[in-house]
Amino acid sequence: MNTKPKILIVDDKPENLKALRKVLKDLDIELVEATSGNDALKATLCHDFVLALLDIQMPGMDGYELAGILREEEKTAHLPFIFISAVYTDNLNVFKGYENGAFSFITKPFQPEILINKVKFFIDKHQQEVALYELNEELKNANKELDAFTYSVSHDLRAPLRAVNGYAEMLNEDYGTHLDDEGKRLIENINYYAKKMGALIDDLLAFSRLGRKEIQVSEIDMNEMVEGVLIEMNKSITHNAKIKIGKLHQVNADYGLLHQVMFNLISNAIKYSSKKEHPIIEISSNEKNGKIVFSIKDNGAGFNMKYADKLFGVFQRLHSQEEFEGTGVGLAIVQRVISKHKGNVWAEGNINEGATFNFSLT
Amino acid sequence: MDYEVEILIVEDNMSDAEMTIRALKKNNLTNKLLHLKDGAEALDFIFARENYSDRKIENIPKVILLDLKMPKVNGIQVLQELKSDERTKKIPVVILTSSKEDPDIQECYCLGANSYVVKPVQFEMFVKVVSELGLYWMILNQPPK
Incomplete structure (x- = not known):
């Protein structure tokens, strides 16, 4: 998008439009004029505006009414306005303007620099948004x-x-x-x-x-899920670990994906504690700063905290095949699922003193 | 050439074809077997065209083992064409492929596939799966007509 940002100016008096044009002449923008609310609405159909400067007192549809309609239309629902008025300068009207979703209110006579600065602010904001959008699209494609x-x-x-x-x-x-x-x-x-x-x-x-995969959120009874994971796991893995499960918080998340997370974390805990005489695994949850943190703790091989950042990378492993078999994808899957839920994953551990894997969900 | 074919294998991958035939041979199911290497040739055979024009279209095989990913005419296209023709739609088609992807499975069943089997990577499993398939379609299953 290399075209100039478009700004809609609405005023029933041609001399006011002319004055606005003069004030804004040095900015690299395209001004589209409208002399009534109806003209302004028509203009929004054929242009994508970055900002609208609205006069309040106009015959027929006034500035507030126009702003209200613009807010309701999908295309203009997020279009910022600046109300410009010489007549209504009392506080009540300023407030009413804000109620309609206006971003700013300028009373006449105004200092040209103030208007210029406000307009510049919205242009900058728009350009940043466009740049961010493009970057995001690029990232999505990649x-x-x-x-x-x-x-x-x-x-x-x-x-x-x-x-x-x-x-x-x-x-x-x-x-x-x-x-x-x-x-x-x-x-x-x-x-x-x-x-x-x-x-x-x-x-x-x-x-x-x-x-x-798109995530599908539902309310999950985590105790029930963990029980299910353990039943499934006992079919494929023989172990002698003692597994203690606390009262777990309910969460809203994708059932299938979270099941996979729990399966990976618990089977890891079983695997890495399998060489202990009395392997113990503890599964618990806590509420911290509005987030629910689940922890899976074992008393197994642990790891050196120096390499903690490598735990969650694809094909990254901290143990040899001879020590513990694995492909190095399990924790990468955990990380990916939790970040899809906008949560965090982290781990604490010490060599031969066990490890604790935590993830947070909102 | 004798066109009395009971099992038609459509598979471009020679090693998969060899293993499939080997597994069937173990169960003495290879007497009337034909292996074709691409979808275009399979359609020619099924509809008795080109090189197979002296064949009778009514002599349908008991089962077709069809791979999905093939150059030129792929398995989905073969399936679509033979299932949309009255003369050939009754032929049982088993999709035998590497793809576990759900959209492929859905599409094949929608087009009228009779079975969908994922080729196991492990050889023993592969042999077991193909043997069971062969025995089922050649001996247990009652073909149309």
């Missing part, structure tokens, strides 16, 4: 492209992986009897790494799918 890319990469990576896995298995089936132990070990390794890559692709796909 994100969309990235998601499409991740998706197609993940998708297209599956087929060759299936082939690697398949041919290794066929080799084993057809020629396994000719292979010694070392030969068989090599095939097993091919299968192991193919499986691992499959898990990475699945996680990456889940992560990119998140980016494209």
Whole structure:
């Protein structure tokens, strides 16, 4: 948008319009004149205005009435006004102007600099808004492209992986009897790494799918959800952790996504405390500064706070595969879901002293 | 060429096709199997056109295993064309593809797909899935007519 910002000036007296034009002549703007409320409304249909300067006392539709109509129309609902009036200079009228959503009120005779400055302020504000909007659109597009890319990469990576896995298995089936132990070990390794890559692709796909999903908010009983997560988890993971669940706050959030968050955080807590003799996991919630903070605390391997900022990055891991298996996507998913809900995620921990993962929701 | 085909596999990926055929072979289901490598050729076969013009369109296969992502004519287009023709709409079509994406699944069922199966990455699972599919459609299922 490189066109000049347009400003609507409305006054029933041509000499007033002329005076306004003269005052504003040095600004890099386009002025559109209207001599009545009706003319002004017509003008808003064919132009996108940044600001309107309205006279109050006009025959037929006065400035207040015009402002009221403009507020109700979708296209002009957010159009700022400056009322300019020589006649009504008492406080009550100033107030009435504000009630109608005006941003400013100038009484005549006015100092030209005051009007110029006010107009400049609105032009600057408009230009900032346009710049921000454009930047935001750019960012949205970049994100969309990235998601499409991740998706197609993940998708297209599956087929060759299936082939690697398949041919290794066929080799084993057809020629396994000719292979010694070392030969068989090599095939097993091919299968192991193919499986691992499959898990990475699945996680990456889940992560990119998140980016494209709109959140659907509903009221969630978190105790009920956590119980459900644990039942599901016990089907796939064997563990001996003692899991203590406090009375949890209800929240408004996307059920499916928050379920995923809880699953990831609790399964992490189980995984990283699995080498302790008595693993203990505590799940609690607190209200702080109007936000609800959920915490999942374990007494497991913990981490060095020096690397706390790396915890939530995609494919970032603080442990080797030999210590604890994983793809490094789980916490990235947690982070993405919570930031989609405009909340925060953070963690505290110490090596061998356990870790606490927290997230806040409003 | 003998055009008596019971299983038609439409798959551009040679390794997937090889694994599918291998799994079917294990269950002795490959006697009357034909593998075609793209959607255009599949349509020619189904509608007895071009290279297949001496074939009878009424001799429908018992099942078509159809991949979605293929160059030129993709699986969705093949599905759409054969399900919108009275002579071929009765042929059972199993979509066998990598895509877990919901929109693809929805669209395939809307177009009249009879089944939608995601190819497992793990070979053992892949063999199991294809074997079950083969046995179901070739032996358990009663074909039309």
